[in-house]
Amino acid sequence: MTFETPKNHYEIVNDLLKGKFILWNEVYFDTLTKEQDFYKAFFKESFGYELVLRKEFAYLLSKNTGEEFSKRFTVILSILCYEWNLQGRDIKDRIENGSFSVFEIQTLLENSTYSDIFKLIKLKEEGIEKFLKELDQRNIINLDNNKETFEFTKAVDLFFEFAKEIAENKLLSQTKEL
Amino acid sequence: MNINGKSILGFLHRNYDFVHRFFSIAKQTNFFIKEETLKDVCREFEVKFDDLKEYRIVREQRNNEYNLPSVYVQFLSHLFSDFSMPLHESVDKYRVSIAGYYTQLLQEKEHNKVNGLINSLVSEIEEFSEIIENRTQQLLKETRELKSNVSQIDYLEKTRKASYWIDNYIIPLNDILERENPHSVYQELTRISDFASRQQYEYARFEIRNQFTTLYLHSKSIIDEVLKNSAIISKELLPLAERIKSESQILTGAIAYLEDIRQAALGLKKAEELPQIAFFENTRLNHTLYSESFGQDAKFLWERLQEDESFVLQPTENEVFDNWFFDLETKNHYKKKLIQDLPIDNFFQWCYTSLQAEFQDTELKNIDTEKFFAVSSLLFLDEEFEKDFKIQLDTVFEPEKVEIHLADLILEVPKIHLKTLIK
Numbered sequence: 001m002t003f004e005t006p007k008n009h010y011e012i013v014n015d016l017l018k019g020k021f022i023l024w025n026e027v028y029f030d031t032l033t034k035e036q037d038f039y040k041a042f043f044k045e046s047f048g049y050e051l052v053l054r055k056e057f058a059y060l061l062s063k064n065t066g067e068e069f070s071k072r073f074t075v076i077l078s079i080l081c082y083e084w085n086l087q088g089r090d091i092k093d094r095i096e097n098g099s100f101s102v103f104e105i106q107t108l109l110e111n112s113t114y115s116d117i118f119k120l121i122k123l124k125e126e127g128i129e130k131f132l133k134e135l136d137q138r139n140i141i142n143l144d145n146n147k148e149t150f151e152f153t154k155a156v157d158l159f160f161e162f163a164k165e166i167a168e169n170k171l172l173s174q175t176k177e178l
Numbered sequence: 179m180n181i182n183g184k185s186i187l188g189f190l191h192r193n194y195d196f197v198h199r200f201f202s203i204a205k206q207t208n209f210f211i212k213e214e215t216l217k218d219v220c221r222e223f224e225v226k227f228d229d230l231k232e233y234r235i236v237r238e239q240r241n242n243e244y245n246l247p248s249v250y251v252q253f254l255s256h257l258f259s260d261f262s263m264p265l266h267e268s269v270d271k272y273r274v275s276i277a278g279y280y281t282q283l284l285q286e287k288e289h290n291k292v293n294g295l296i297n298s299l300v301s302e303i304e305e306f307s308e309i310i311e312n313r314t315q316q317l318l319k320e321t322r323e324l325k326s327n328v329s330q331i332d333y334l335e336k337t338r339k340a341s342y343w344i345d346n347y348i349i350p351l352n353d354i355l356e357r358e359n360p361h362s363v364y365q366e367l368t369r370i371s372d373f374a375s376r377q378q379y380e381y382a383r384f385e386i387r388n389q390f391t392t393l394y395l396h397s398k399s400i401i402d403e404v405l406k407n408s409a410i411i412s413k414e415l416l417p418l419a420e421r422i423k424s425e426s427q428i429l430t431g432a433i434a435y436l437e438d439i440r441q442a443a444l445g446l447k448k449a450e451e452l453p454q455i456a457f458f459e460n461t462r463l464n465h466t467l468y469s470e471s472f473g474q475d476a477k478f479l480w481e482r483l484q485e486d487e488s489f490v491l492q493p494t495e496n497e498v499f500d501n502w503f504f505d506l507e508t509k510n511h512y513k514k515k516l517i518q519d520l521p522i523d524n525f526f527q528w529c530y531t532s533l534q535a536e537f538q539d540t541e542l543k544n545i546d547t548e549k550f551f552a553v554s555s556l557l558f559l560d561e562e563f564e565k566d567f568k569i570q571l572d573t574v575f576e577p578e579k580v581e582i583h584l585a586d587l588i589l590e591v592p593k594i595h596l597k598t599l600i601k
Contacts, residue, residue: 019458049458060458070457075439078432085429092425114436120443162455163431164424167337170434174334 006035016043016051016060019069021139021155024056032058056154057139072121072131073140077159079114080105095156101149102132186233196223197235201246201254205262209246211236216244259319261312266350269313272306273354273363280370289383296389299370300396306363307400310355314407314415317347321418333429340423348416355408364404371397504552512553517567521597525573526589528596529553530582544585557594572599 008028015022022029032039036053043049050061084091106128109118136143141150190197200219204211220227230236236244255261283295356362374394381387441447515532522528533545533553563569574595582589
């Protein structure tokens with residue numbers, strides 16, 4: 001029996017296992033789309049992980065509820081949404097099309113009404129820069145070369161969906177109470 | 179009191195602000211208003227309560243309630259550009275009645291009835307056109323107010339309101355006007371206009387041909403109205419409402435999540451109950467793997483174990499057991515010595531002399547290659563020197579060669595000059 005793998009198999013497996021999003025405009029994305037049956041089965045059979053392949057990105061799904069990275073990401077983005085809304089900005093449009101300065105983000109988070117929650121996620125020691133670097137490595141944001149500004153990638157859609165799901169559940173539970 | 183059109187309009191004119199307030203309050207309760215409330219508004223604007231009844235602007239109901247007659251509702255809605263929005267069915271009934279009149283018109287042979295049906299169709303289309311125009315404008319106005327959140331409602335309520343409007347008003351209204359929908363008013367009006375267009379030339383009677391011309395022109399202009407309103411709905415109203423809904427949902431979710439985290443921190447909620455975004459954690463898999471040389475190492479050990487007899491190396495008589503190792507302690511000793519002795523004129527000679535000095539009081543007199551090379555490895559430890567002593571060493575090779583006589587070897591080595599680098 002010979003074991004044949006699609007092109008760039010090593011890179012695909014490594015990137016996804018590191019929690020990286022493979023975006024639609026990356027070279028491996030085509031391979032992943034063409035060989036999606038193989039990869040879905042591969043990750044399921046080899047590691048028990050679910051590969052999610054969407055129009056604009058692919059990633060592995062975590063069932064681990066104690067995951068700190070996601071929690072930190074969600075807290076930071078939630079605070080930013082809250083603050084941008086207070087400033088009267090159209091948050092979805094801003095996140096999808098805006099460019100952000102690392103300094104501005106840090107100031108917003110530290111001076112927010114929710115700064116106590118920002119402190120809870122214990123970023124202080126390693127700093128926001130390091131966390132942003134990790135987001136960049138995972139393809140959730142694109143840091144520019146001098147590491148001073150960044151943009152969000154399409155992976156941020158998952159945050160919007162997550163927030164909407166919480167809102168829907170809240171609406172449902174309130175309707176039930178009524 | 180002389181009640182006529184002029185005096186009624188005069189009353190409305192004199193008390194315009196009162197009428198506006200009264201209309202806004204009554205609108206909230208579907209134009210039925212409690213006597214008490216009505217009297218309060220009258221007092222506020224110094225309007226005689228009885229005059230309202232005299233002018234028949236309000237009509238008394240049972241249980242101390244008054245209502246605004248529908249003729250005033252329509253007139254004042256128009257005056258204040260503030261239309262109530264009854265359920266979608268109130269709009270859809272026009273689509274049904276227009277289709278009904280048209281079917282009858284197709285089958286009717288009697289001239290008088292044809293005339294009546296055309297008149298009914300024209301007025302029905304007219305009413306319908308007014309309703310959709312008003313409704314579209316009202317929805318736009320309310321959606322913009324919701325967007326700027328003048329009433330300061332919370333995000334969850336905003337989500338609920340936007341969803342309700344989208345599902346119950348905007349999408350049904352869009353469907354009714356939508357060009358592609360075979361059951362839309364647009365399609366119905368197109369059929370009517372095509373039919374009227376032919377009949378204005380073909381119908382047997384002249385006066386009815388003229389009626390058909392009116393129907394044709396009227397339906398044509400209403401089709402344009404429908405298209406205009408349909409464009410406002412699909413290009414402006416629906417995207418705006420969807421945006422409000424989506425923004426409010428994101429904010430509701432974001433705030434709810436932050437509050438959940440706060441509750442978990444206070445111990446009021448379990449960490450496991452927190453909603454979790456479905457990301458993948460970096461696995462950092464710690465694979466337990468085997469080295470490539472594992473097989474060879476194991477083979478070697480196995481062969482040693484297979485040997486029949488064990489053997490122990492014993493020192494021969496008078497042999498001195500040499501237990502010198504260039505371990506960390508020894509290495510540090512020589513590193514310090516090197517620093518102390520800087521600058522060193524001849525590095526290899528320094529190695530030999532230093533070793534000799536160490537062993538001069540011991541029985542080990544011979545300096546062999548193993549010891550010599552161990553100490554001379556200091557030459558390649560630039561980084562360690564920099565780290566330990568914050569010093570940079572400068573190595574200068576000189577053309578002159580020197581001989582070092584070791585116990586087991588005679589070495590010919592270059593003369594190396596070693597000093598501290600001055601920046």
